[in-house]
Amino acid sequence: MAFREGMRDSIPIALCYLAVSFSIGIIAANGGVSAMQGFFTSFFCMASAGEYIGFTLIAAQATYTEVALMTLIANARYLLMSAAWSQRMNPSLSIGHRMLMALDLTDELFAIAIARKGYLNPLYSYGAALFPAICWASGTALGCIAGDILPSRIVSALSVSLYGMFIAIIIPPAKENRIVAYIIVACFILSAAATYLPLLSSLSSGTRIILLTVIISAAAALLFPRKPETEIPQ
């Protein structure tokens, strides 16, 4: 039953993933990634920001170390979510279930699982992961192919869906928490400065994102430390 409940709750998430993964596929195709490879990567990664940066770096022929480091940083929030999930597990839950549940720990699936009462039910999470994983992977594969087939106007329009998703993730907490709002504005300004100013603009986009993320997050953590109880996002 929990499996079916998970499937039902995840339908809107799956639709959203289908739209957004399309733009991930377009970016992947720029790096010479085939539809099959795109499907495979998305099915096992299930990470918008992480895949976006990974495919961007592949297109730039970055080193393997850069890809590993940037994947780590872009996905660092999952460390926190995984830690938060671990607090809600039945201590006797087997390591096999824990390892399988970790596969599809995305922002949205984290949120719907954590919204339920009591210990997390692995069956609910498997049910919830099914459609979103298929949609995310198929959308990426379609994006890889469609970048060439669709008219450029449509590709141009679809390519902003990813940024729309990013905006929808960062704005609600900014509304709740003024510090987060100021930090986001500072990020936009510093990121634009690093992209367009003479010396800084010579950095690759991957390096720029790594540096800005580490520097701004560390500065924010020093200036506005948070109490350990409030560590769980959303």
Added chain:
Amino acid sequence: MNHNIYIYILIMIGVTYLIRMLPLTLMRRPIRNVFLTSFLYYVPYVTLSVMTFPAILQATASPWAGAVAFVIGIFAAWRGANLFKVAIICCVIVFALEYLFVP
């Protein structure tokens, strides 16, 4: 140097999975270090913000269409539109503006 796309993909999958799997299997107690918890709390917002702007201006055929989608997307999210709605609103705005103004 020539890079193999399969190695790239395996690195992405491996790193992403380990990040999600290790705390879930190893952690039994909450993180106590204030700097670390604060840093981890801010990281998602900072990475996503830095990746959104100004990249959204470069993703579209006309940077102006990207800029308008950016502003209206923020407005819609502020007014409570969910993920799917914000993503679709941004797409529709870019399509409409480029259809009208870009020859």
